[in-house]
Amino acid sequence: MIRAAAFLLAALSSGASAQTAPVPGEQLAVYLVSFGPGPRIWERFGHNAIWIRDTVSGNGPAFDYGRFTFEQEHFFLNFAQGRMMYWMGREDGVALINFYMSMQRSVTLQELNLPPPEREQIRDFLEARFADNRGRYAYNPYWDNCSTRVRDAIDSVVGGAIRSTLDTMTTGRTYRFHTRRSLQSNALDYFGVIASLGPVTDQPISAWQEAFLPLELRDHLREVSIPGPDGAPVPLVRGEIAVSAADMFPVPPEPANWTLAFLGVGLLLGGLMAGLGSRVRKAAWARKGFMLVAGTWTLVAALAGTIFVFFWAFSAHVIAYRNANLWQLNLLSLALLPMLPAVVNGRTRRSRTALGIAGLIAISALLGLLLKGLPGMGQANGDILALTLPAQLGLAAGVWLAVRSREPSAAPPSPR
Numbered sequence: 001m002i003r004a005a006a007f008l009l010a011a012l013s014s015g016a017s018a019q020t021a022p023v024p025g026e027q028l029a030v031y032l033v034s035f036g037p038g039p040r041i042w043e044r045f046g047h048n049a050i051w052i053r054d055t056v057s058g059n060g061p062a063f064d065y066g067r068f069t070f071e072q073e074h075f076f077l078n079f080a081q082g083r084m085m086y087w088m089g090r091e092d093g094v095a096l097i098n099f100y101m102s103m104q105r106s107v108t109l110q111e112l113n114l115p116p117p118e119r120e121q122i123r124d125f126l127e128a129r130f131a132d133n134r135g136r137y138a139y140n141p142y143w144d145n146c147s148t149r150v151r152d153a154i155d156s157v158v159g160g161a162i163r164s165t166l167d168t169m170t171t172g173r174t175y176r177f178h179t180r181r182s183l184q185s186n187a188l189d190y191f192g193v194i195a196s197l198g199p200v201t202d203q204p205i206s207a208w209q210e211a212f213l214p215l216e217l218r219d220h221l222r223e224v225s226i227p228g229p230d231g232a233p234v235p236l237v238r239g240e241i242a243v244s245a246a247d248m249f250p251v252p253p254e255p256a257n258w259t260l261a262f263l264g265v266g267l268l269l270g271g272l273m274a275g276l277g278s279r280v281r282k283a284a285w286a287r288k289g290f291m292l293v294a295g296t297w298t299l300v301a302a303l304a305g306t307i308f309v310f311f312w313a314f315s316a317h318v319i320a321y322r323n324a325n326l327w328q329l330n331l332l333s334l335a336l337l338p339m340l341p342a343v344v345n346g347r348t349r350r351s352r353t354a355l356g357i358a359g360l361i362a363i364s365a366l367l368g369l370l371l372k373g374l375p376g377m378g379q380a381n382g383d384i385l386a387l388t389l390p391a392q393l394g395l396a397a398g399v400w401l402a403v404r405s406r407e408p409s410a411a412p413p414s415p416r
Contacts, residue, residue: 025116028123029053032154032237033062033097034218036106037182037249041189044182044251047100048150048214051093051109052123062093063126065135066146082316086146088126088135097243104248108218113226113238118157125153142175142201142319147214158226158236162208165224169207175319176201176380178213180255190258191384195304196311198323199379262387269297269387270394277398280344281405287344290402294395295340301361301392302333324379327368328388332361343402351403362396365389 031051037044049064067089069075078084089096097107114122129135139145155162176197183190211217221237228234273294279286309331311320336357342350369389372378 023116025118025120025123027054027056028060028116028119029055030112030114030119030122031093032110032112032150032218032221033093034106034108034110034214035100036215036247037251038103038105039249041183041186041193043249044185044189045178045212046147046214046251048147048217049089049093049096050122050126050150050153051096052119052126053093058094060093061090061126062096063130064089064091064096064146065137065149066139067134068139080310080315082140082311082318084139085136086139087133087137088130090130101244101246104246106245106247107243109241109243110218110221111238111240112154113234113236114157115229122153122157125156142209142212145212147217148212150214151208151211151217154221158224161226161236162211162221162224166208166211166220167206169220169223171205171207171210173210174202174205174380175209175212177255178210178216181253182213182251184252184256184258185249187258191262191387195325195329195381195384196308196320196323198312198319198321200321201319202378202380257383259383259386262383263390266387266390267394269293270390270392270397273297273391273394273398274401275398277343278401278405280402281346290344290398291340294398295337297391297395298333298337298340301329301388302331302337305330305333324368324372325381325384325388327371328365328385328392330361330364332357332364336361340399343399351399355399355403358396358399362393365392 029052031053033049033051035047035049037046047064047066049062051060051062053060065086065088067087068084072085075084091099100107137144137149151162176194179197179201180190180194183193207216207220207223211220222235222240224236225233226236273290276286276290276293280290305326308320308323308326308329311317312323312326336354339350339354339357343354365388369385372381372385
């Protein structure tokens with residue numbers, strides 16, 4: 001816990017001049033507070049806040065963005081439509097830091113080198129935003145989130161110095177890159193989110209855009225300067241303290257390459273469906289196994305395809321538009337799913353229709369691989385292709401083998 005209250009009062013530089021306040025705002029200290037990632041999917045990207053501390057009392061509110069609750073009205077519908085409303089929090093700064101430390105998440109304080117008038121200005125700005133319906137805003141995970149709101153609030157009182165510095169800094173990274181490394185601790189979260197992202201997340205981003213991540217904003221602020229009292233540039237960050245180095249839920253600096261692991265899963269799924277399909281006529285266990293594996297995979301593919309189409313055609317999720325994974329996971333699976341029982345039960349007409357649909361699914365998956373190499377069609381989805389392509393080919397093979405095994409044998413020639 002922050003027995004750090006006393007430590008901070010002694011260690012942070014602003015406290016020394018706080019006995020008198022001849023200039024309005026001089027008794028205030030402004031900190032960017034950065035919290036490390038947590039275990040849940042929405043915590044994997046970290047969090048941050050702006051703490052306005054009165055150096056005389058040692059107290060003061062911390063303002064953070066990105067508050068939400070699953071209990072709010074129509075939450076899941078709003079999420080599906082990409083129209084999520086988030087809001088601000090206003091908590092005692094020490095209490096907020098204590099909370100994150102109790103969750104075993106790292107905490108870093110950066111005191112901002114703001115003149116007294118700017119300290120008052122950012123305090124008044126945040127108070128006014130919070131008073132206006134708790135600062136509700138339309139959330140976007142990359143362009144308008146907890147960290148970009150904090151970044152913009154600070155930038156507004158330093159005359160755009162943050163943007164002018166960071167906008168010109170190239171990173172060589174993308175939104176997908178950071179999403180992959182942030183979510184790789186959970187394979188299901190990783191697959192679900194990464195598969196739903198379209199090509200817009202593959203464009204290189206600047207340091208300004210990269211500040212959508214709280215810890216990247218923290219690091220980039222160390223490079224920003226503002227005019228000092230004499231006009232000479234001074235660092236925006238006056239001082240920095242790691243209040244807690246606890247890092248129980250780390251995010252690696254680079255994403256792991258899961259292509260081979262996903263390929264292994266795809267080959268296993270595809271091989272299993274093909275093998276079971278070849279034995280549906282001979283064994284009841286093979287019929288049950290084929291229905292279980294092929295049915296589960298087809299259901300997953302159908303749900304994913306439905307979500308991808310909805311996100312692209314009927315939502316404000318720009319990050320999901322033009323998703324090339326629709327070649328592998330699409331609505332054809334929705335048509336195939338109810339026909340799988342006919343495949344194992346030998347209903348010839350429906351099973352042949354199922355074979356045709358499974359063939360189209362396989363062709364679509366192959367087209368997705370071929371089109372990936374065309375100019376303007378590229379999307380960084382090699383890991384998703386590695387899993388879905390062999391699985392869809394294996395499904396088609398399994399349906400074909402099952403239908404073939406049920407076909408009546410040709411009549412023997414008549415004796416002469």
